[in-house]
Amino acid sequence: MTQASPPIGDLLAALHALPGVSVLVVGDAMVDRYVYGEVDRISPEAPVPVLRAGRETAVLGGAGNVVRNLAALGAAVRFVAAVGDDPAGEELQRLLAAEPRVSADLAIEHGRITTLKVRYVAGGQQLLRADRETAAPLAAAAADRLTQAALAGVAACSVVMLSDYGKGVLRPELLAAILQAAREAGRPVVVDPKGGDFGRYRGATLVTPNRRELAEASGMPVDGDDAIVAAARAILAATGIEALLVTRSQDGASLITADAVSHLPAEARDVWDVSGAGDTVAAVAAMVLGTGRGLETAARLANAAAGIVVGKAGTATVEPRELEALLRRADLLAGGDKIAHVDDAARIAAAWRADGLTVGFTNGCFDLLHPGHVSLLAAARSRCDRLIVGLNSDASTRRLKGETRPIQTETARALVLASMGSVDMVVVFDEDTPLALIEALRPDLLVKGADYSVDQVIGADLVRSWGGGVFLAPLSEGHSTTRLVRGMRG
Template identity: 40%
Template sequence: MNAPAPLLVVGDALLDHDLSGRADRLAPDAPVPVVHSARRVTRPGGAALAACFAAQDGREVTLVTALGDGEAGRTVRLLLRGLVRIVELPLAGELSCKTRVLAQGVPVLRLDDGEGRASGTTDEALAAVAAAGAILVADYGRGAVDVLRDALVRAAARVPLVWDPHPRGGSPVRGTRLVTPSAAEARGFAAHTPAGPGTPPGPSGTPAVTKTGAGAHVRRSADDARALIRAWGVTSVAVTLGAEGALLSHGGDPLLVSAPQSVEGDACGAGDRFAATAAGLLADGALPETAVQEAVQAATRYVEDGGAAGLRLDAAPALPDAGTGVAEADTAPDAFALATRVREEGGTVVAAGGCFDLLHAGHVALLQAARRIGDCLVVCVNSDDSVRRRKGGSRPLVPADDRVRVLLALGCVDAVAVFDEDTPERLLEELRPHIWAKGGDYALAQLPEARLVRSWGGEVVLLPYLDGRSTTRLAERAALGPGPATGDRRAARRR
């Protein structure tokens, strides 16, 4: 069986937050529900969510989007780490964030902030579109699609292009293979086609009668799909109908694809799941009918599995349980996801670094002290090559995998990240801890990373170091073997 074809996703990434709790009373000062015991979940949104779905299908996915340098953009990068290759466009302003407040799983409030827009394109982004074998466009009206529109016009003439439109976005480019609006979106777009507002014309071009009664929304969606195919110059439109499935039209009699079963739940993200599945299957060479049938099934399973609340990203594992402190190396928490979540919850991220070759009491005391000043501790560890360059060809004594495993066994260590450079600046730039802790045997002048940490408002803290503890001394003593006191053994060796 052939591997799934690669997919390029172009569009506006968002950052989504859910605050999910319970509401069993109204506030005394206003008739609004009081949501308590809320749990916060953060996930990629918009085009970034669609890219995640495609990657979870086993595809090689590249996302062309604008993220910017703000906290929201950094969070999206970390959530996509290891799943999706990102080609960035410049962003003017702050990345858009959406926060939903849910009570008993039902949204009661939504807050939007950040109105950043893609402000231009890059040679890398243009090359990605030109080289793509299949493209999914997720247009949320924040500029990423606008700046690449000419390139997408050219791409639509040669490769399968699926367009997932949204009310704030523009119309698909001519030649798009499949457009995937919801019923409400199709109705809104059809009202603004050249035929004018109201009921779009029927297949013959004459005004269609107003649809009422059983199945009226299906008939309205069929009319809307035909109107959009004519107005946009696209090959087909699949109108998603929620629990009823989807309606696929090529301009004539539509195909109604029913959902495999009726499910209730949070449908947030189901449209992205539908579009990502359909685009991937068209990339594999499937017919639109097959792609839509499989996409309906995928979206139904997504809602049945909990929707947004059930979404799991391999690159963003859950935080470890408080107090466990022990993890196997292959199931260890991701340091970047951990730091992001602690930061979002208002906590303090502490990082400490070193080789930690032959872990000794001085190391443990330092790490314990570092953990006490924050809400999580991430240990930055030199790779084997980095230790070798710093300490000489005989080091490390303990390989990196084993050093990581030993550190994770300490109750004070929440996560470990390995870096290959001589100093951890690149790692710190991505991790962005609030506090960078080092042993008191370092002076600030010796820390090239001190200025970097302060550049984002972080602080460098020196912690007392236990005298007489040294990996080098331990190695020397181990090499001498058992016997009398160290000084006596050295004298005996000289004799």
């Protein structure tokens, strides 16, 4: 059975519910360091490039990259991990301290080498990666401390995320204890796996292997949709895992349960760097499950987030506005480049003004576009160089017009508006009024229909405060969305 895709409105609602989800992350923490430079000659000592090193950066890696992704999307994160008492361990602790939404409970083991991955980059290409690490299981004292911290965190979280890089933290005994505690507390568990024994994750809600890891764990071919489903279901039957979300690089991802399959196409426009994409998938899926939503919604949002992060260099994160913009574009066949998130729209509007162009703004639900709307938009566009339309979201329209509205989804309404020559940009907003949107966009001209007076126009005082004006456009008589809806319903 193939699962139907959740409506775009459901995905957006899930995205908006992510901030504040509490996530317990247990796993292998690392430091990812990048050394950037230039190469203009080959070494006379050996046939290797000579890197003239320049800028260096360091970010949280491994399970720490999961933490970064969670925090970037607004989660409250409790991170349980182990480090050594070495410079890399100290650097990791400094990086964690800089994350305001993260509380860390680290077991520090004397003599342990904290995993450090150093990547040397020139011309946008990675030349070499050098690793230092200890992959042995933790000593008894550190293991006991970590276990106590992890079990204490289960009841206090919405969802548990296990990030396994095979560096000695997630021992079988600890995995079994966390999975049992989560089951008793009713918490979903997401696992980013390592190694060929997925039986270690018995009872997990969702495990997120890539294609190579699936082949290793199942011992079966994975060269196509049917083969991937067969391999995944063999693992599900043997382990009691509820679902697998198999990431497939340029082929997208596949969500597989015992009785349903969803093959999700890749969302990436450009692939720059796939490092860390698995961390993003696991983090987003965990957060969605932490809101109480289902596997299909979790898989769709996670796949979309992966499409964004692979377009960035290094182990990167995804911002909510990027994910929202991608979701709003997803169902659009034309005019999609005109539909923008408020942050992007504000930046573009500022650039228009810097070029000497006047920016106009109008807003509404635009549920069933009729000649009155067309006339209003044409009149508005005639008074400015660029016209931005603020569009009430589905939720906002329901609050304003009642539970039977809108007739068309916000995606459909945005598409129709964006296809019009008189409209230069569409921004969907969730509030009941466009006041915050107007403040962000700072238009030169505010446009409403002539059935309003200037003192009734929301944002009029604000626009006039920075030297803008208000235009009341003449109405085309006899046209009303409410009248159309009443006529449709008899």
